[in-house]
Amino acid sequence: MGANLAIEAKGLYKTFDGKRAVDGIDIAVPEGSIYGILGPNGAGKTTTLRMLLGIINPDRGYRTLLGFERPLEAARIVGYLPEERGLYPAMTTRDAVAFMGALRGLPLDVGRRRAEGLLQDNGLGDYIDKPIKSLSKGMAQTVQLFGTIVHQPKLIVLDEPFSGLDAINQGRLEHLIREEAANGATIIFSTHVIAHAERLCERIAIIAGGKLRFEGPVADARDRLSSQVRLRTRSADGAWKVALPADARLKDGFWCFDMPAEGIEPLLKALIDGGAGIEELSIERPGLHDAFVAIAGPEAAREMENEGAGREAA
Structure with a gap:
């Protein structure tokens, strides 16, 4: 791959109560990258993350984390935000962040100073001395994220970090993820929202049914589908039509078809020479959502969409 790996896993298997939760997972996360694990609820994302971190051991398989074959030995240079959130409600935001850093070996006074900086820099300076119980759900979740990174870990692991956040806090989180990566950290996160992965990630894993x-x-996933061409001509008919690909269909006044294997240039020449009169031409590369549907199947995509709608309603 041409890069050192922060995480490498091969052939991970895990069974609970006779049911296979993870069925042969291989993952390679380059150092300094932003890596996403995509899949619907119950796909095995959280179990995979916990095996990578050493919280649980695989039944079979091999994994290393920051060069350690025993992942827990790297705990002090890892930040982990679990899907199940939890802070002491009576603590102030500053102390909550510092406390989480202390659990990873950061002195409390250093943690408090860094907490103030994180809160100030991310628009929460007015809440430094406020108790957690006075915050909105989204703010409290953001504070817990600060506690995950306050000790400046080399690896940041986030399990469904965008769940429950409004658009403003989602934007803050995306900014923070990019900032941490720019500072040299490796970030791996699980999500059921494809848009976040498309905007942030360089590499992804798609998991469905374990x-x-x-x-x-990400580019390789999207390249599994052909780009889509939309063409509108002044001429409604003519000899030029024989140059259109066999899959071309007329929809709402546009000819729509997959990008020809030989590219668009030969077709353009045939259309011009044939007097088609090109009025509009657009080439749309497939998005990650389309790639996900093609790779994991429409049922997995529907499960992810339904999960997202349910969490927003909650």
């Missing part, structure tokens, strides 16, 4: 369906660069 199985790995894809692992690699």
